[in-house]
Amino acid sequence: MTTSLTDDPRFTGLREAAHALQPNTVALRRLLHRHPEQGLALPRTQRAVLDALAGLDLRITTGRELGSVVAVLDGGKPGPAVLLRGDMDALPLQEDTDLAFASEVDGTMHACGHDTHTAMLASAARLLHERRAELAGQVVFMFQPGEEGHHGARFMLEEGLLEAADAPVEKALALHITSKEESGVLRCRRGPIMASANMFTITVTGRGGHASMPSDACDPVPAAAAMVGALQTAVTRRISVFEPAVLTIARITAGTTSNIIPETAELEGTLRALSEETRKTMLEEIRRVCEHVGAAHGCTVAFDFTPGYPVTVNDDDVADRVLDLSSAVLGPKHTSVMPNPIMGAEDWSYVLQRVPGAMAFLGACAPGTTPADAAPNHSNRVVFDEAAFPNGVAVYAAFALDALR
Structure with a gap:
């Protein structure tokens, strides 16, 4: 990795801007966590996302057969498009945490952190909207239902996701939170990252x-x-x-x-x-x-x-760039190469079959515990550290600013 991007003016103040948006990020995350929905039809979640994007100069479409949201941000100059994803659906699980905002829906829980992905992406949209004059191209924000076994990404592709922008989508990024890594640390790798x-x-x-x-x-x-x-x-x-x-x-x-x-x-x-x-x-x-x-x-x-889902394969160049950007924006201590893939599966794999891109993992181990002892994703007891959210928002924004120079 290299830290040569550290002084790039495009990234100046990104973490600070993401921290300033933290109240919005946390509020949306907690709203979604209280009212989780499963599958492809997520009416309440979709409405919450639309409300979070209200007032921004975005071209927004919703899914014809599923509860998706696609928002396109136009930059100050023409250029290619970049795609950022946040998945929105929950799991069939009864929550057993002591969170004040625990699920109020019996048998349904955001145990894989999709509520956090959606909230971080919505805040990234707001941050990039403030800097849209710096973008030479368009940003496509993909709010996706049905990741948990319902092939939501494939259905969004079939409904024209990659045609939402006026220009071809040239790069794509999805972040996935994990309780099994130190809070705020971003990890990525070349090649296969999920099975x-x-x-x-x-x-x-x-x-x-x-x-x-x-x-x-x-x-x-x-x-x-x-x-x-x-x-x-x-x-x-x-x-x-x-x-x-x-x-x-x-x-x-x-x-x-x-x-x-x-x-x-x-x-x-x-x-x-x-x-x-x-x-x-x-x-x-x-x-x-x-x-x-x-x-x-x-x-x-x-x-x-x-x-089920195909292998999730990161593009080598994009994965390297994500690590470089993370090191520049978050610092080398909050960036590391992921040594091995994990054997979970992801329908982001469908997008990466069509577009050079990457998935990266954002650590969010809760305070007072260690990654080794933390309840994992898909556990009824999993808890994510909300302090990690600004790092995710900043990396999303940095990726778009870098791709659309």
């Missing part, structure tokens, strides 16, 4: 009977149990140790009571990989292993594979 995801269900069918006479039945439970071990072995024996893959059987269901051998057993799991080749190999291997283990037990096997 692909596939969900699968395996149904093993035998022949039911009395539990006291298994020889008169064909028990699918031992077959299903054998498949779990065989699949883990397949990962270690079929995939190179230098090609990460995670295969987890997360649910096994069979039977109704203690004295009945069931006819069927069902396994449900997920496959994560950092390359399409590994993903394809393992999907074929899951089918092969389970069919043969099932046959050895006299059972038949049926599969249901659900394609």
Whole structure:
């Protein structure tokens, strides 16, 4: 990395400006956190975003089939476009924190920090609006629903996200908050940063009977149990140790009571990989292993594979630039190269298939705890440090100012 950007006048006062907007950022975040919504239709969240952008000179459109918001800011001179994203949807989870602004919706919680992403992006829009004369081009602000398994980014692309600006989108950035890093620290890396995801269900069918006479039945439970071990072995024996893959059987269901051998057993799991080749190999291997283990037990096997998100791959040059900008704006102590990808999945991957861009992680470990001990994203107890928000706002703004010089 380099700190040669430190004295660039475009970035002067960005952190201070982001800090000045902190009351707006926190207020929007807490409003969204109290009233989380799931999926693709987020009427209350969409309304809150529109209210937060009110009064700004933006060209705003909302989704035709989903609760998205796209806002375009025109710079002082013509030029290309840059895309910034904040996702908006929550998770099906009952919140169990002591926050004064905890979720008021039963069974729904902003446990992945999408409320923080949306609030930071709205404040970045306001900050960049104040500096729009410095922009040679346009900024597209992407407020996205349905990231949590609903393919919201793909639907926004299909509805014309990349055509919202008058010029081609040349670069894109999304920030993702995490409680497992020091507050305010930004981390990014070249290449794969998040994994692909596939969900699968395996149904093993035998022949039911009395539990006291298994020889008169064909028990699918031992077959299903054998498949779990065989699949883990397949990962270690079929995939190179230098090609990460995670295969987890997360649910096994069979039977109704203690004295009945069931006819069927069902396994449900997920496959994560950092390359399409590994993903394809393992999907074929899951089918092969389970069919043969099932046959050895006299059972038949049926599969249901659900394609998830592709691998999230950062553009090398954009990732390097994000790190340089972070070092210049936040300081080297608040910037680091992420050594390894994580095996979670992101539908930002769809955008990065179309536009050179990056995802970066913003640490927000809560005060009084350490990253190692902090409840992670997707936990019912996760808490994010709001003091990290100005750093996210400043990096969003710096990225646009740099891309649209």
